[in-house]
Structure formats: C-alpha cells, structure tokens
Amino acid sequence: MANLSSSKLKDRTIVFYGAGSMAEAIIRGIVDTGVATPGNITVLNRSNGDRLLELQKKYGVVPALTPEQKDAALARSDMIVLGMKPKDSAAALLTLKPLLRSEQLIVSLIAGLTIQTMHRLLANEQPIVRTMPNTSSSIGLGATGISFSASVPEEGRALALSMFGAIGMTSVVEENLLQTVTAVSGSGPAYIYYMMEAMIRSGIEQGLAPEAARELVVQTVRGAAEMVRLTEEDPAELRRKVTSPNGTTQAAIETLERHGFPEAVSQAMRRCAERAEEMGQAIADEAFAR
Ligand SMILES: NC(=O)C1=CN([C@@H]2O[C@H](COP(=O)(O)OP(=O)(O)OC[C@H]3O[C@@H](n4cnc5c(N)ncnc54)[C@H](O)[C@@H]3O)[C@@H](O)[C@H]2O)C=CC1
Numbered sequence: 132m133a134n135l136s137s138s139k140l141k142d143r144t145i146v147f148y149g150a151g152s153m154a155e156a157i158i159r160g161i162v163d164t165g166v167a168t169p170g171n172i173t174v175l176n177r178s179n180g181d182r183l184l185e186l187q188k189k190y191g192v193v194p195a196l197t198p199e200q201k202d203a204a205l206a207r208s209d210m211i212v213l214g215m216k217p218k219d220s221a222a223a224l225l226t227l228k229p230l231l232r233s234e235q236l237i238v239s240l241i242a243g244l245t246i247q248t249m250h251r252l253l254a255n256e257q258p259i260v261r262t263m264p265n266t267s268s269s270i271g272l273g274a275t276g277i278s279f280s281a282s283v284p285e286e287g288r289a290l291a292l293s294m295f296g297a298i299g300m301t302s303v304v305e306e307n308l309l310q311t312v313t314a315v316s317g318s319g320p321a322y323i324y325y326m327m328e329a330m331i332r333s334g335i336e337q338g339l340a341p342e343a344a345r346e347l348v349v350q351t352v353r354g355a356a357e358m359v360r361l362t363e364e365d366p367a368e369l370r371r372k373v374t375s376p377n378g379t380t381q382a383a384i385e386t387l388e389r390h391g392f393p394e395a396v397s398q399a400m401r402r403c404a405e406r407a408e409e410m411g412q413a414i415a416d417e418a419f420a421r
Pocket residue numbers: 148149150151152153154175176177178179213214215216217219222223240241242263264265266317318
C-alpha cells in the first residue's frame with residue numbers, strides 16, 4: 132500500500148482504467164519525467180491484452196490482464212484515471228462502484244462527462260478530478276484544464292496538479308468552462324495539424340519536395356508558437372510584423388479572410404464545446420433513462 136501521507140506522485144499507486152492513446156500520452160509523460168514510478172502504474176483495458184503488454188514493454192508499467200487482477204488493482208490504487216471512450220464510461224463507473232474506497236481519487240479524462248453524473252453513477256461524493264488534457268502531454272508539452280469536486284482534499288489537488296504539471300501546463304477552471312478548454316486545447320492540436328496538412332499539401336502542389344514541404348511547415352509552426360511564448364507579444368502584433376504593406380503576407384491573409392478563416396475557427400470551436408456538452412448529456416441520458 133502506498134504511503135497516503137505523502138503527496139508525491141512517485142509513492143502513489145495509479146491505475147489507468149482504459150489504456151488508449153490519451154492514457155498512453157500521460158503515462159509516457161509521467162514515466163519519462165520520472166514523477167511517477169512505472170511499477171506503481173497499472174494499466175487495464177476491456178479486452179485488448181496485447182495493448183497492455185505493449186505498454187508494459189515500452190514504459191515498464193504493470194498490465195492487469197485477468198478480471199481478478201483488474202479488480203484488485205482498482206480496489207487498492209490511490210488514483211484511478213478514467214481513460215475510456217465517453218460511451219463506455221457509465222458502464223465502467225458502475226463496475227468501479229462496489230470496489231471503491233472513499234479516499235480513492237478518480238481522475239477523469241473523459242470529454243463531456245460531468246462530476247455530477249459521475250457522483251450520481253457512483254452514488255457518493257467520491258473525490259473527482261475532472262480534466263481535459265491533450266495528446267501533447269506525451270512530450271511534456273500538454274495543456275490540461277482541471278476542475279475539482281468539492282470533495283477533493285488539498286492533497287488530492289496537489290497530486291493531480293503534479294501529474295498534469297509534469298507533462299505540461301495546467302489551468303484550473305470552473306467545471307462549466309471545461310467544454311471551452313476542450314475547444315481550445317483538448318481538440319486544438321487537431322486544428323493545427325489540419326492547418327499543417329493543408330500547408331504541406333499546397334507546398335507540394337507548388338513544387339516542393341514532400342520532405343522539404345514538411346520540414347519547412349514544422350519549423351514554421353514551431354517557430355511561430357515559440358515566438359508567441361518567448362516574446363509574450365500578442366499574436367496579432369507578431370502577425371503585423373510579418374505583414375509588409377501590400378506584400379505577400381497581406382495577400383495571403385486577405386485570401387484567408389475572404390474564405391472566412393476567423394469565422395470558421397470560431398464556429399468550429401463553438402461546435403466543439405457544444406459537442407462536449409452533448410456527449411456528456413448523452414452519457415447521463417443513457418445511464419439514468421432506465
Ligand atoms: N485523444 C485525445 O486527444 C483526448 C482524449 N480525451 C478523452 O480520453 C478518453 C480516451 O480517448 P482516447 O485515448 O483517444 O481513446 P482510445 O480509444 O484510444 O482509448 C480508449 C481505451 O479505453 C478502453 N476501454 C473502453 N471501455 C473500457 C472498459 N469498460 N474497461 C476498461 N477499458 C475500457 C479501450 O479498450 C481503449 O483502450 C476519451 O474519453 C476522450 O474523451 C481527452 C482529451 C484529449
């Protein structure tokens with residue numbers, strides 16, 4: 132049993148309940164940075180044992196392969212990270228319910244699923260940390276929005292902040308703003324990748340070798356993000372500095388505007404947040420309709 136008086140993540144037992152791509156991003160981050168001990172991390176899935184063995188090989192974490200191993204890991208761990216798909220989450224919480232002790236900390240990664248729905252499913256006020264991380268966590272550059280149920284003690288807050296702080300930046304927000312965090316940073320990497328795909332494609336169409344197009348785009352995105360971060364200047368100001376009057380950038384930006392780029396981004400983000408809400412509502416509707 133881990134030392135419960137210590138707030139160090141290293142001393143805590145953690146179960147990743149659902150070991151897909153987001154769980155792996157976090158595992159890689161906390162193992163690589165050394166904030167957690169691989170031997171204290173158990174991974175479990177619904178059915179894919181090979182996936183668990185792959186994670187064991189890559190990170191030294193412990194696979195729970197049999198129903199007995201799964202129940203034992205869930206029952207004894209200090210933290211349980213819910214990393215299954217939203218549609219599987221209600222069933223997983225109901226499975227968890229009879230195994231839980233009141234001091235175990237639940238950390239949810241699940242888009243849309245509210246603390247209220249989790250408390251209702253568990254029929255108690257279990258300490259819950261609801262988060263919205265992103266996959267850049269796997270390289271220590273994650274951005275995670277975090278909310279706490281009132282039942283999370285100070286120590287639980289510190290543990291969660293150290294987990295997500297080790298793999299990037301964290302922002303504690305009111306729970307109703309986690310949908311917005313989903314729209315900004317949870318799904319955000321995909322918008323940037325989408326932009327990169329389009330830029331690489333156009334570079335190739337205009338004659339660049341694929342590798343050159345890729346390298347130039349990657350360095351451009353990396354450099355632009357670092358410029359915003361290091362100079363602390365407003366992105367609009369940095370953009371102005373690239374844009375010579377009547378020059379090439381102005382021509383490009385005007386074209387993006389004509390095609391509704393800012394409005395498209397705004398609508399995409401609103402739809403993203405709305406979708407998170409819908410997904411959370413769908414979980415609750417399905418779980419409590421019976
Ligand atoms: N992928 C992303 O960028 C982000 C994902 N999330 C959230 O993370 C969660 C997982 O997403 P991904 O990792 O992308 O999905 P994924 O499909 O890669 O992984 C889900 C895993 O959960 C397992 N699983 C499903 N039901 C289970 C059950 N009853 N018991 C045990 N394991 C079960 C599946 O076998 C699978 O390994 C989702 O709820 C999503 O909303 C949050 C932020 C970012």
